Amino acid sequence: MVRLHTDRLHGSVGAPVLGSISFLNEVMGRYPGAISFAPGAPHPDTLPEVDVQRFTDRFLRHVMARGTSPARARQLLFEYGPSGGLINDIVAEALHRDHGIDAPPECYVITVGAQEAMLLVLRALFRSPDDVLAVANPCFVGITGAARLLDLDVVGIDETADGLDVDRLERACREARAAGRTLRALYVAPDYSNPGGNRMTLDCRRRLLALAAREDLLILEDNAYGFTAAAGAELPPLKALDTERRVIHIGTFAKTAFPGARVGFVVADQSVTGTGDDRTLADVLATLKSMVTVNTSPLSQAVIGGLLLEHGGSLEALSRAKSELYQRNLRLLLDALDRHLRDPTPAGVHWNRPDGGFFVRVHLPVPADTELLEVAAAEYGVLWTPMRQFYLDGAGDTQLRLSCSYLDPDEIEEGVRRLAAFLTKETGH
Amino acid sequence: MVRLHTDRLHGSVGAPVLGSISFLNEVMGRYPGAISFAPGAPHPDTLPEVDVQRFTDRFLRHVMARGTSPARARQLLFEYGPSGGLINDIVAEALHRDHGIDAPPECYVITVGAQEAMLLVLRALFRSPDDVLAVANPCFVGITGAARLLDLDVVGIDETADGLDVDRLERACREARAAGRTLRALYVAPDYSNPGGNRMTLDCRRRLLALAAREDLLILEDNAYGFTAAAGAELPPLKALDTERRVIHIGTFAKTAFPGARVGFVVADQSVTGTGDDRTLADVLATLKSMVTVNTSPLSQAVIGGLLLEHGGSLEALSRAKSELYQRNLRLLLDALDRHLRDPTPAGVHWNRPDGGFFVRVHLPVPADTELLEVAAAEYGVLWTPMRQFYLDGAGDTQLRLSCSYLDPDEIEEGVRRLAAFLTKETGH
Numbered sequence: 001m002v003r004l005h006t007d008r009l010h011g012s013v014g015a016p017v018l019g020s021i022s023f024l025n026e027v028m029g030r031y032p033g034a035i036s037f038a039p040g041a042p043h044p045d046t047l048p049e050v051d052v053q054r055f056t057d058r059f060l061r062h063v064m065a066r067g068t069s070p071a072r073a074r075q076l077l078f079e080y081g082p083s084g085g086l087i088n089d090i091v092a093e094a095l096h097r098d099h100g101i102d103a104p105p106e107c108y109v110i111t112v113g114a115q116e117a118m119l120l121v122l123r124a125l126f127r128s129p130d131d132v133l134a135v136a137n138p139c140f141v142g143i144t145g146a147a148r149l150l151d152l153d154v155v156g157i158d159e160t161a162d163g164l165d166v167d168r169l170e171r172a173c174r175e176a177r178a179a180g181r182t183l184r185a186l187y188v189a190p191d192y193s194n195p196g197g198n199r200m201t202l203d204c205r206r207r208l209l210a211l212a213a214r215e216d217l218l219i220l221e222d223n224a225y226g227f228t229a230a231a232g233a234e235l236p237p238l239k240a241l242d243t244e245r246r247v248i249h250i251g252t253f254a255k256t257a258f259p260g261a262r263v264g265f266v267v268a269d270q271s272v273t274g275t276g277d278d279r280t281l282a283d284v285l286a287t288l289k290s291m292v293t294v295n296t297s298p299l300s301q302a303v304i305g306g307l308l309l310e311h312g313g314s315l316e317a318l319s320r321a322k323s324e325l326y327q328r329n330l331r332l333l334l335d336a337l338d339r340h341l342r343d344p345t346p347a348g349v350h351w352n353r354p355d356g357g358f359f360v361r362v363h364l365p366v367p368a369d370t371e372l373l374e375v376a377a378a379e380y381g382v383l384w385t386p387m388r389q390f391y392l393d394g395a396g397d398t399q400l401r402l403s404c405s406y407l408d409p410d411e412i413e414e415g416v417r418r419l420a421a422f423l424t425k426e427t428g429h
Numbered sequence: 430m431v432r433l434h435t436d437r438l439h440g441s442v443g444a445p446v447l448g449s450i451s452f453l454n455e456v457m458g459r460y461p462g463a464i465s466f467a468p469g470a471p472h473p474d475t476l477p478e479v480d481v482q483r484f485t486d487r488f489l490r491h492v493m494a495r496g497t498s499p500a501r502a503r504q505l506l507f508e509y510g511p512s513g514g515l516i517n518d519i520v521a522e523a524l525h526r527d528h529g530i531d532a533p534p535e536c537y538v539i540t541v542g543a544q545e546a547m548l549l550v551l552r553a554l555f556r557s558p559d560d561v562l563a564v565a566n567p568c569f570v571g572i573t574g575a576a577r578l579l580d581l582d583v584v585g586i587d588e589t590a591d592g593l594d595v596d597r598l599e600r601a602c603r604e605a606r607a608a609g610r611t612l613r614a615l616y617v618a619p620d621y622s623n624p625g626g627n628r629m630t631l632d633c634r635r636r637l638l639a640l641a642a643r644e645d646l647l648i649l650e651d652n653a654y655g656f657t658a659a660a661g662a663e664l665p666p667l668k669a670l671d672t673e674r675r676v677i678h679i680g681t682f683a684k685t686a687f688p689g690a691r692v693g694f695v696v697a698d699q700s701v702t703g704t705g706d707d708r709t710l711a712d713v714l715a716t717l718k719s720m721v722t723v724n725t726s727p728l729s730q731a732v733i734g735g736l737l738l739e740h741g742g743s744l745e746a747l748s749r750a751k752s753e754l755y756q757r758n759l760r761l762l763l764d765a766l767d768r769h770l771r772d773p774t775p776a777g778v779h780w781n782r783p784d785g786g787f788f789v790r791v792h793l794p795v796p797a798d799t800e801l802l803e804v805a806a807a808e809y810g811v812l813w814t815p816m817r818q819f820y821l822d823g824a825g826d827t828q829l830r831l832s833c834s835y836l837d838p839d840e841i842e843e844g845v846r847r848l849a850a851f852l853t854k855e856t857g858h
Contacts, residue, residue, distance in 0.1 A: 006703030078689040145720035260507040274435030291574035
């Protein structure tokens with residue numbers, strides 16, 4: 001009987017970054033009664049009463065209004081479709097209206113979630129083993145995992161209170177050059193990153209873009225959480241400030257609509273030369289996509305397209321109620337931490353106070369490792385995510401991440417009560 | 430303004446194998462009046478009157494019958510889901526019943542079409558630059574394209590009338606070993622391959638499995654077209670004959686159900702050692718998938734699961750009418766070729782006579798290149814696919830592929846009439 005040894009499989013198999021999610025699922029499975037601050041998944045209340053028929057019908061009316069026959073329109077849902085996508089016009093219009101991003105539909109690729117967009121962009125941009133990817137540190141495991149799949153070298157650039165250590169990024173560019181290498185691109189989520197929770201200031205955004213221009217750096221912007229900003233407090237995405245087409249912008253409908261559609265997108269309006277006619281980077285990504293997933297399910301795209309159209313084509317309208325729910329949950333989480341963990345705060349325990357996103361980071365005086373997680377789960381009935389897996393440089397050992405997205409108000413309250421008992425009793429020296 | 434040069438992008442960007450599909454689409458777009466034998470897409474008549482609501486409801490009843498609450502069942506459609514899949518039990522039951530493949534649901538991963546399955550398997554199995562992939566030659570561009578994305582070395586093994594040149598494969602194993610390399614796996618579509626159209630005999634299947642055992646070779650079996658065999662004439666897939674778990678079996682619902690769902694699957698029941706507890710290869714693939722597409726759209730999976738259940742859980746029942754349509758179309762195509770291209774047959778023109786699948790190969794006395802394709806399109810109103818792109822070794826220059834899958838009977842007849850005029854007038858010396 002064939003037995004395959006990990007030593008003979010690709011290096012990503014068994015890499016910690018890829019195992020972390022299944023470990024958490026496994027722990028959650030063993031403690032079904034625990035309150036879990038681990039999942040970053042959307043709250044069940046935000047899952048629309050999705051009427052698939054209604055939304056696909058809405059999309060079909062849109063397509064027919066542009067001259068497609070009814071029979072042909074219906075076929076669109078069930079056939080293969082263009083690798084670049086079917087709903088590019090609707091999404092491009094929404095990003096123009098809501099985010100001030102000005103790129104035509106043909107510069108969009110509709111992807112199987114943001115994750116496929118990350119993989120495609122990394123694959124297109126990284127040619128040589130001397131190309132290096134910089135990522136904000138701590139960092140979403142989806143990008144470091146995709147980089148691991150492609151054997152890319154990654155360097156971490158610390159997040160700071162105002163966003164990112166741009167000076168450190170500049171040094172990293174110089175260091176790479178001195179070593180005969182190229183810092184090719186930076187991955188960053190300027191709006192309430194997972195797991196850092198920071199938001200990049202407008203000034204920092206401008207400094208980052210200026211550095212990118214000086215160093216000929218591309219920026220891969222992930223905007224999964226921008227919609228969670230308080231109403232009226234939104235900042236422009238890097239892509240809206242990008243006069244040089246240095247920013248590749250990635251978004252997802254997993255949180256603004258629903259995850260089960262698996263629909264995301266990438267805006268890649270860079271021009272690509274050297275193979276006959278000029279192409280856009282989006283066109284290159286669509287070609288690569290034909291060898292990853294061929295195309296994003298037209299049925300899923302139609303549901304998302306119809307949902308957007310039902311909200312007047314506005315992302316803001318689509319996500320308003322969800323944004324309010326997460327704002328409320330985050331406030332409840334921070335309030336509960338204040339009530340249960342002040343007077344006294346256990347020595348060495350402190351946390352950040354993001355004003356958007358799903359996540360709060362708590363610092364402990366002891367390692368927040370899997371052993372401590374077992375104690376929290378078994379003895380206190382509360383779960384969280386160790387931060388270690390999000391760091392590239394061995395930092396984060398004593399931090400944990402709390403997500404407020406999946407829980408109800410009473411669960412947040414009771415969960416923090418348990419967490420406070422756990423932190424008070426288990427983190428003393 | 431940023432301009433990216435292909436020389437600084439990944440080597441797959443601009444690789445001919447990736448450009449071929451968009452080239453054909455572009456030609457078809459320019460000659461909308463031409464009859465195209467190019468698309469291997471399912472016939473529009475086979476697109477079910479898909480009642481998404483009905484099929485998802487059918488799936489939900491199945492899930493609830495196994496103890497899931499109605500509210501939770503509905504959430505399944507719209508939330509994230511397990512990377513391994515939601516409908517594994519339904520698919521595993523169907524493959525057991527219809528193909529004699531005996532693997533439990535946890536050895537399946539439900540993928541975004543067969544294409545993602547290919548990418549995942551290649552990624553997992555190929556570790557070192559000294560690992561070589563063998564593929565049947567000529568070969569489906571999806572596998573060579575995925576290999577190109579991952580920078581894998583590929584060697585072609587000729588298809589033969591009885592399936593594959595197994596002796597040549599044995600020599601390739603020895604040659605790799607002599608060069609300090611390893612022939613790690615063979616990709617093959619034993620049933621009416623795209624584009625070769627051959628079907629591997631039962632004897633050849635057994636010889637291939639015996640060789641794989643001797644050489645410690647894994648076999649990646651693609652079964653996209655097995656369902657097109659005439660009723661009662663099916664042969665067992667390699668996986669059903671696989672007593673050693675050497676075969677990784679890939680399938681798709683693109684042709685047996687509909688392409689727009691983007692649902693395929695892989696059976697990977699190999700055991701993997703070396704990272705703590707033993708895992709299955711399916712579990713490894715699911716973990717890698719979390720960094721490619723996270724999970725396959727639960728909505729799409731539910732539609733496919735419901736469709737299968739509505740057909741009594743049988744792939745054969747699901748695909749029977751489709752199989753009959755393609756059998757008819759193939760017969761009409763071969764009949765029309767006989768009528769229009771005998772008495773006389775242009776010198777040097779001949780073709781194969783597959784008894785299943787979508788494709789017929791025609792040999793010409795002159796190069797069947799893009800220039801000749803333009804002549805066929807512009808002057809004769811007929812399109813086909815140059816075979817060159819399917820070969821790894823520069824062969825196939827004088828062959829073209831005809832697909833019968835997408836056309837109606839009258840289009841096949843008129844298309845072959847045009848093709849005959851084109852071949853008679855344009856391929857003389």
